[in-house]
Amino acid sequence: MNQKKAKKSINFIIITIILILFMIPFFVLVINTFKTTAEFTTAPFSLPTSFKLDNYILAIKRMDFFNALKNTAIITVLAVALNTLVATMTGYLFARKQWKLNKIIFMAFLASMVAPFQVYMIPLVKIYGGTFGMSNNLLLVSIIAAGLNIPFAVFLYHGFIKGIPEELDEAARIDGCNFARTYFNIILPLLKPIIITVVVFVALGTWNDYLMSSLFLTKMETRTLAIATQTFLSNHTAEYAPMMAGLLLGIIPVLAFYLIGQKYIIEGVVAGSVKG
Template sequence: MGNRYTGKIFIGEILAILLGLVFLVPFYYVFSNSLKPFADILTNTSSLPKVLEFQNYVNAFEKLDYLKVFSNSLMITIASNAVLVVFCSMAAYMLVRTKKKISNVIFMTFVAAMIIPFQSIMIPLMKTAGNFGLLNSIWGLVIMYLGFGSGMTIFLYHGFIKGIPVELEEAAIIDGCSRFGVFWRIVFPLLKPITVTIVILNSLWIWNDFLLPSLVLQDPELRTIPLATFFFFGQFTKQWDLALAALVMGIVPLLIFFFAMQKHIIKGITSGSIK
């Protein structure tokens, strides 16, 4: 009886489909207008392209120096994910296994930091970064992403590690494994589901981020895809045909990555919550 297909379920599915279509409308505008001449974009943005203007992509590719900005975005995303996974997994492990009040205080501090708006610390952050020579540097940006992303990353790792039996670690220690070896040989391989989830979520954030790179990376050679796309919008002209093509070229790699890995998102989060 509980598995019967009822009218309420049908209505719910229709509403879900309609809601999904609403969220797809912006993507329709971006993709369809990226294939139009500039004049057609200005006259009728809602229509389908009359002629597929693939030259928009060729021009945007050249003006963006796409391979360069793509490699910058890829390097920043990979490096930021690497440091977040390494440092935050170890931090979360120690916070879980160290049964002291200070561990709870530190953990709650990381969680509380997640709600601090970036705009409220933007000016002192830039001043501090300048004092330490972190401005106009990809590695300086990576360090900042470590700071801003550690709250959520530690929070997710913390919930997952609590479900790993301590007996596994005790057995490894009896066999002569060090505490460092226990983590990397026993615990870290068990963190694969939540690690994949963390990498996906952080990649979506870091790849699309505009504000922090715009403050840190002033050298044109260091621009990411969002930064390079912004320069199609000048003071007096807005090159919508090239900008929309550039947006599509920035979105597609992330969409491919997301659809290839999306099944791990729910799996990792639910595993952590159940544990």
């Protein structure tokens, strides 16, 4: 018993230290939103002398915060919805149809996960931004964001569906369901845990994306939160304090989303690891 208690105590201490190390950057971010840029530069780890909201007011105004929030939300929601629909259907097809072509395409999906976005960056900009002139289009950015996350999502859905007994499909076919109806009525409801897990990954990646969005969204009215924070940087000056306030404002919606859905997120991760 003493060994178990000692082991638990050691684990608790280690986890606490790791938590503190991870929380330090966030703590520094929060306290510096109440300072001036000069105070941040000279003493970034000191506590603020006052808790004024000037930086937040400036960030909301300079970033056109609510417009940027709307653009980011539109892109994220569309990307998540499109990714979920396409990736679940593709994963189901790959898991149930053992065609040679499917195996080749699935291997291509896995191979594409290795390549970083920079490999696709120039062709995407050249084709969609140059040839088709589709820059500053929120729908285009949503489609690209969904597409870039499809290989990883298909990989997870494929593994999860492999753990679902094929007898369910056979029973559905006996009842008169075709392949599509079996997917929507039988398989899709069973994917809830892994869907929540994938949605979190895709949503966080899309919400925080800077590089891909900055390539296509160049106008003020189409900027996302990640791009809008660049407003405080110029060739000669950097307003760090209001920029940190803008960063914190951009984090809050995602943090709230995670705190509200953390129960389902944890269930999804556990179920996905067991069945996948």
